[in-house]
Amino acid sequence: MIKRGIFMIADFREIIKGDRVRANTPPEINEAIDREIAASVRFYAGKTDYEISRRIEELCSExxxxxxxxxxxxxxxxxxxxxxxxxxxxxxxxxxxxxxxxxxxxxxxWAPPVPFLRKAGIRTRQEIDVEKYALRVLRGDFDDLFSQENRTENAENFSEINDV
Missing domain, CATH: 4.10.860 (DNA Excision Repair, Uvrb; Chain A)
Incomplete structure (x- = not known):
């Protein structure tokens, strides 16, 4: 569990654990998608609120x-x-x-096209939402719930805890 930072769960993958698509996707594809989520959160930790908002808008339409x-x-x-x-x-x-x-x-x-779509990087709604809400925390949407000390540190904590 993160002692301080943006996430109050030990592993963001716990949020999407019951996802049937992830359960039927090879682990290496899930891990690649998880790394992409963590990399995005780290990347946007150093960005302005405007840039984070633009990414959140992209995620809403993904x-x-x-x-x-x-x-x-x-x-x-x-x-x-x-x-x-x-x-x-x-x-x-x-x-x-x-x-x-x-x-x-x-x-x-699962259906025959799903493995091909997953390999192409198509994500589940839960995976998209994990990134979206992590960015919303970085942007400060939940400051009343979490004390936000340092965006970069929070993003690093997120990545370390999730081994990505």
């Missing part, structure tokens, strides 16, 4: 993996339906496959 899976399934379904009506019934298999993948993702947190 698509999570669920949105990517849902969008791709919808596009494939629509294409399959259009082709099915125009080119032949065999194309109706595309919506069947897409909705099956979508069901797998909803129930298990």
């Amino acid at each position: 698509w999570d993996i669920g949105r990517h899976v849902e969008t791709r399934a919808a596009v494939i379904s629509i294409v399959g339906l259009v082709l099915g009506f125009k080119r032949g019934r065999k194309w109706f298999v595309l919506p069947l496959i897409a909705t099956t993948f979508l069901l797998l993702y909803a129930v298990l947190g």
Whole structure:
């Protein structure tokens, strides 16, 4: 546990522990994403509140993996339906496959496209939120809750505790 600093938990990965997508992602990919989060927090520790705010805005509009899976399934379904009506019934298999993948993702947190998306660095909503709230703490949004002594020190503490 951090004795002083921005985080009151021993490991930020505890926040996202129950994430089904992370549970179905190879550890090396999760670790790479975790390192990216920690590096971003360290990078923005030395930035102005304006720069931190811009990054938070980017994070708010970043698509999570669920949105990517849902969008791709919808596009494939629509294409399959259009082709099915125009080119032949065999194309109706595309919506069947897409909705099956979508069901797998909803129930298990895994579908065949997920490993490729994770490898490409697509994050879960929880992973995006960890970075966003760490930056909000650096910016001082929670000063009433935490005493913020030094942004750089807080970011280093975050990285040390999380071994990244």
